[in-house]
Amino acid sequence: MGLRNKHLLGIAELTVKEINQILDTAQSFKQVATRPIKKVPTLRGKTVINLFFEASTRTRASFELAEKRLSADTLNFAVSTSSVTKGESLVDTAKNLESMSPSIIVIRHGSSGAPHILADICKASVVNAGDGMHEHPTQALLDAFTVRTRKGSIAGLKVAIIGDLAHSRVARSGALIFSKLGANVIACGPPTLIPPDFARLGAAVSYHIDEAVSNADVVMMLRVQRERQQEAFFPSQREYFDLYGLTRARMRLAKPDAIVMHPGPMNRGVEIASEVADGPDSVILEQVSNGIAVRMSVLYLVAAAHASEDISQ
Amino acid sequence: MILIKNGTVVDPANQIHGKFDVLIDNGKIIRVGRALKAPRASVINAAQQIVAPGFIDMHVHLREPGREDVETVQSGTAAAAAGGFTAVMAMPNTQPVNDDATVTRFILDRARESGVVTVLPCGAITAGSQGEVLSEIGEMVKAGAVAISDDGRPVMNAQVMRRALEYSKIFDIPVVDHCEDQALAAAGVMNEGYHSTRLGLRGMSSAAEEVPVARDVILAKVTGARVHIAHVSTRGAIQSIREAKRNGISITAEATPHHFTLTDEAVSHYDTHTKMNPPLRSADDVAAVIEGLADGTIDCIASDHAPHTLEDKMLEYDQAPFGIIGLETAVSLALDRLVRSGCLSIVRLVELMSLAPARLLKLPSKGALSPGYDADITILDVRRTVKVDVRRFRSKGRNTPFNGWELRGAPVMTIVQGKVVWAAEAHDAGGLAGDGLPMVVDDSNMK
Numbered sequence: 001m002g003l004r005n006k007h008l009l010g011i012a013e014l015t016v017k018e019i020n021q022i023l024d025t026a027q028s029f030k031q032v033a034t035r036p037i038k039k040v041p042t043l044r045g046k047t048v049i050n051l052f053f054e055a056s057t058r059t060r061a062s063f064e065l066a067e068k069r070l071s072a073d074t075l076n077f078a079v080s081t082s083s084v085t086k087g088e089s090l091v092d093t094a095k096n097l098e099s100m101s102p103s104i105i106v107i108r109h110g111s112s113g114a115p116h117i118l119a120d121i122c123k124a125s126v127v128n129a130g131d132g133m134h135e136h137p138t139q140a141l142l143d144a145f146t147v148r149t150r151k152g153s154i155a156g157l158k159v160a161i162i163g164d165l166a167h168s169r170v171a172r173s174g175a176l177i178f179s180k181l182g183a184n185v186i187a188c189g190p191p192t193l194i195p196p197d198f199a200r201l202g203a204a205v206s207y208h209i210d211e212a213v214s215n216a217d218v219v220m221m222l223r224v225q226r227e228r229q230q231e232a233f234f235p236s237q238r239e240y241f242d243l244y245g246l247t248r249a250r251m252r253l254a255k256p257d258a259i260v261m262h263p264g265p266m267n268r269g270v271e272i273a274s275e276v277a278d279g280p281d282s283v284i285l286e287q288v289s290n291g292i293a294v295r296m297s298v299l300y301l302v303a304a305a306h307a308s309e310d311i312s313q
Numbered sequence: 314m315i316l317i318k319n320g321t322v323v324d325p326a327n328q329i330h331g332k333f334d335v336l337i338d339n340g341k342i343i344r345v346g347r348a349l350k351a352p353r354a355s356v357i358n359a360a361q362q363i364v365a366p367g368f369i370d371m372h373v374h375l376r377e378p379g380r381e382d383v384e385t386v387q388s389g390t391a392a393a394a395a396g397g398f399t400a401v402m403a404m405p406n407t408q409p410v411n412d413d414a415t416v417t418r419f420i421l422d423r424a425r426e427s428g429v430v431t432v433l434p435c436g437a438i439t440a441g442s443q444g445e446v447l448s449e450i451g452e453m454v455k456a457g458a459v460a461i462s463d464d465g466r467p468v469m470n471a472q473v474m475r476r477a478l479e480y481s482k483i484f485d486i487p488v489v490d491h492c493e494d495q496a497l498a499a500a501g502v503m504n505e506g507y508h509s510t511r512l513g514l515r516g517m518s519s520a521a522e523e524v525p526v527a528r529d530v531i532l533a534k535v536t537g538a539r540v541h542i543a544h545v546s547t548r549g550a551i552q553s554i555r556e557a558k559r560n561g562i563s564i565t566a567e568a569t570p571h572h573f574t575l576t577d578e579a580v581s582h583y584d585t586h587t588k589m590n591p592p593l594r595s596a597d598d599v600a601a602v603i604e605g606l607a608d609g610t611i612d613c614i615a616s617d618h619a620p621h622t623l624e625d626k627m628l629e630y631d632q633a634p635f636g637i638i639g640l641e642t643a644v645s646l647a648l649d650r651l652v653r654s655g656c657l658s659i660v661r662l663v664e665l666m667s668l669a670p671a672r673l674l675k676l677p678s679k680g681a682l683s684p685g686y687d688a689d690i691t692i693l694d695v696r697r698t699v700k701v702d703v704r705r706f707r708s709k710g711r712n713t714p715f716n717g718w719e720l721r722g723a724p725v726m727t728i729v730q731g732k733v734v735w736a737a738e739a740h741d742a743g744g745l746a747g748d749g750l751p752m753v754v755d756d757s758n759m760k
Contacts, residue, residue, distance in 0.1 A: 012511070091627050111629030112513035113583030132631065134513030169513060196516070197507035 010135035043072035066295035140173035155182030163222030188212035320359030326681035337688035367399025367689025372615035379408025387427035392708035397724025400431035412437035462489035478538035497521035548601035620710025648722025
């Protein structure tokens with residue numbers, strides 16, 4: 001049992017068994033949040049470094065809370081990419097951090113593959129908190145956890161992932177995790193925002209939101225950044241909302257008990273109508289609270305994998 | 314005087330392929346024949362080896378002037394010699410750009426002072442390679458430039474390209490185009506396809522190469538000038554060139570060893586030694602490159618040797634510069650991947666690496682072993698297995714994805730104008746060389 005690898009770099013590298021183990025472990029950590037004293041001694045004496053090269057409120061706060069509830073000593077480095085001469089400093093930063101002997105480094109970076117550079121250099125476990133357009137594994141895990149909590153199981157569900165698939169790490173990790181867990185994943189967006197061969201990640205592809213939402217159990221919306229309009233991916237936010245925005249009328253096409261998810265931050269009125277975001281089907285805030293339990297589980301399991309690797313050496 | 318005995322001579326220009334001896338003197342080929350005798354000559358035993366006219370790499374970045382920390386004329390030409398090349402064409406994207414005769418002359422001066430093999434300067438098409446006004450092409454040709462190119466900063470404006478092609482006809486030189494539509498390339502860092510999707514890296518579409526290739530085919534037809542497509546890498550581009558040739562349009566092309574060896578799957582671990590431009594393509598594109606090399610659509614193999622410092626390459630994938638070195642692996646990759654695999658004959662390989670570039674660049678006495686030609690000779694051992702080891706490279710660059718690869722087939726000796734400039738370790742070089750170090754032998758001392 002346990003994870004085969006001491007790093008969590010992406011969903012692509014995880015087996016179904018490992019994913020389920022992370023979700024099961026998250027289940028027991030979720031109870032911690034209901035106690036008056038929301039703290040367990042699991043990572044006492046271990047140092048966790050949060051290395052954020054990109055602005056992030058929710059993911060960073062979620063990791064930090066997870067670490068504190070596990071009694072780890074935490075250290076935050078917020079590095080604005082602009083103030084750093086890129087790249088070389090990532091290698092140098094990694095070497096410097098390594099000499100502080102952390103147990104775990106959590107990294108968020110704008111370049112795909114940055115956590116892999118860190119994993120090559122550091123003895124610590126590396127947890128990917130989002131790298132470029134590549135993966136955001138803890139987001140996918142908390143999404144799967146939320147769906148599992150709501151629906152009992154994931155196999156056989158229809159999961160629609162809608163929006164800017166090209167630039168989204170959440171879309172990649174989401175398509176991978178839900179297809180691995182046996183859901184029917186349908187990815188939907190304008191053809192300009194669907195990267196080639198996206199289907200090989202395990203998702204059917206559609207250009208029409210009504211087709212994607214029809215009979216869906218889960219509707220996951222992705223953030224669409226305003227800059228994409230300037231890059232000629234679509235003509236206007238108004239037309240985008242008209243063609244791909246999630247409205248109450250469209251939600252009527254989904255199963256009656258369908259849930260609506262969004263990784264945040266939302267662009268209300270661009271990809272999702274406020275009445276849906278705040279409506280009864282929305283589990284968006286539940287995702288946030290589940291994020292803490294799932295990250296506690298990930299931190300605990302990579303630390304355990306790290307420890308067993310040390311013993312076997 | 315040197316006599317190369319018992320080798321298998323492969324000289325496509327003279328339709329020679331068989332066991333012959335080669336006699337050279339005063340830097341020139343005297344003759345090729347059976348059982349030649351020359352009592353006063355130093356003898357090189359080339360038994361079980363291939364003796365070919367010197368290989369020419371027409372796409373090399375020597376980085377001098379400007380980035381002597383990365384590569385110099387000395388280190389780059391030493392790498393060329395150790396890779397089996399007797400001449401290299403130096404691309405113009407130096408600092409300053411080789412866009413006027415002063416820079417051309419500087420490069421040739423450096424080559425005279427420190428060059429190990431022949432250096433053929435390539436001038437820029439436009440001033441500063443900015444794509445706007447023509448550089449003084451005539452002055453550069455007079456100074457020794459053999460071709461023009463805005464490699465790495467392709468001429469986007471089709472009218473400027475048309476003018477450059479028309480103007481090049483005065484000198485009958487090839488215009489070498491790095492075909493990349495920069496708007497379509499969209500700041501991509503690898504080939505666009507499943508792997509770019511999976512890895513979350515910005516993709517460069519095949520169309521970004523194929524659109525300008527199609528443009529160049531049309532402009533070659535309109536102008537009648539000589540267009541040479543650098544490092545062609547996609548099936549579509551190769552198909553355009555094939556059709557153009559069938560229609561009698563004056564177009565030629567080269568391909569690199571990495572584009573016939575690796576696919577974009579090699580990017581999987583974000584190793585920046587797999588980042589180059591054009592990028593590694595799909596398996597189908599690799600097959601198309603090999604087909605093109607075999608059927609004559611692609612005229613020559615060129616390395617696109619592009620050294621970078623380790624610090625520059627040790628960046629996040631999307632931040633690292635494009636380019637890998639190739640001089641010291643090109644011949645072994647070609648022998649292992651193309652000849653040993655049965656895709657090409659050894660005769661075709663010698664055409665691709667010697668005769669074709671010599672003709673393309675109109676080098677009057679290179680590319681063949683005809684009497685009176687320069688005694689530029691590459692000796693190969695197709696059975697020799699080498700393990701690529703960057704620590705032993707003569708190049709200052711270490712940026713190759715092939716470190717640690719075992720390849721069968723390798724150069725064993727390089728002779729430039731009658732001088733042994735490099736020999737592999739333990740080679741029976743008749744006492745001319747033998748420690749694997751680049752060395753220059755003055756054969757006048759041996760008479």
